Amino acid sequence: MEVELLNWPADTDRRARLQELAHPRILLVEPDEPAPITADPLEDWIRLPVDQHDLQTRVETLRRRTKVEPTLDGDGVLRYGANWTALPPIEAALTELLLARFGRVVSREALLRQGWPDDEPTRNVLDVHVLRLRRRLEPLGLSIRTVRKRGYVLSV
Amino acid sequence: MEVELLNWPADTDRRARLQELAHPRILLVEPDEPAPITADPLEDWIRLPVDQHDLQTRVETLRRRTKVEPTLDGDGVLRYGANWTALPPIEAALTELLLARFGRVVSREALLRQGWPDDEPTRNVLDVHVLRLRRRLEPLGLSIRTVRKRGYVLSV
DNA sequence: CACTGGCATTCACGGCGACGAAACAGATCA
């Protein structure tokens, strides 16, 4: 998502619309105007005249905050947007690999090695775990798509 | 919660500790140093030499952002939004730790150490206290979610 | 076009262990 630059206080109404849309933005504040105070973490501001490097830093920071990839922490908690779910050990292991190749195909073999490093389980075990993982991911707005004979892809 | 001011890059390690604690902070960045980029919405920065009004604005903004978390005072009174509840000693101790890691997983072991620093109580004691704490938090719109085999997460 | 074989999805079940809930009793405090 692109970070919008707008002038303050000139673009007051535009700022309100962007806030409504949860769209990231940076206010370029006139030299002698006070900057507005908000609780919205998707808004930042910088005082004119701007230093290009500082502006670039703030833009990049906002981009990180809106980053669209889900994250998985060490406790098996998967976060995406405002929601999160706890994943059981095997599903967390599978998700870890799917996230590392987010948006790309992960082969069944790789997933089997990831979830069951030691023994070689029956084929159906992976299918069932993918099914359960799908159900858990659905409320978050994530989905696992099948690529026949190739593997699975994690996407939004 | 108080917003911490620290120097960048001098206080690098201190910044890491505050981030771990989810404590709001503002970095005072040396004139020719690049500012760090992070996704943490509880961090902001300003370039030296600082304008006092701008600094005050950023401090106030961070304060607003931390207001979305409940607070616990020294008398065991937990406030969230317009409501509040009094917590008995042990539950207050547990809540204190859960709040410090608000939105993240807190292990059973950590909670046991927090509530019973000296002796080692039976397994179920913690379960029961969590159960009672849940009942108390529910009217406030807060909930403790279980992460099986890992611990608990306090969230809204 | 229908058939067929292989792959994938889904459901239901049972075992196991972790967690939750209720009830009770002693301790503490106002």
Place this chain on the structure above:
DNA sequence: TGATCTGTTTCGTCGCCGTGAATGCCAGTG
């Protein structure tokens, strides 16, 4: 004394995991 806080026991429930079997989907073949 009455209310609240706390720890313990006991039992019920639920989540996680593997298995088997039924169904569905798709591609290539004849």
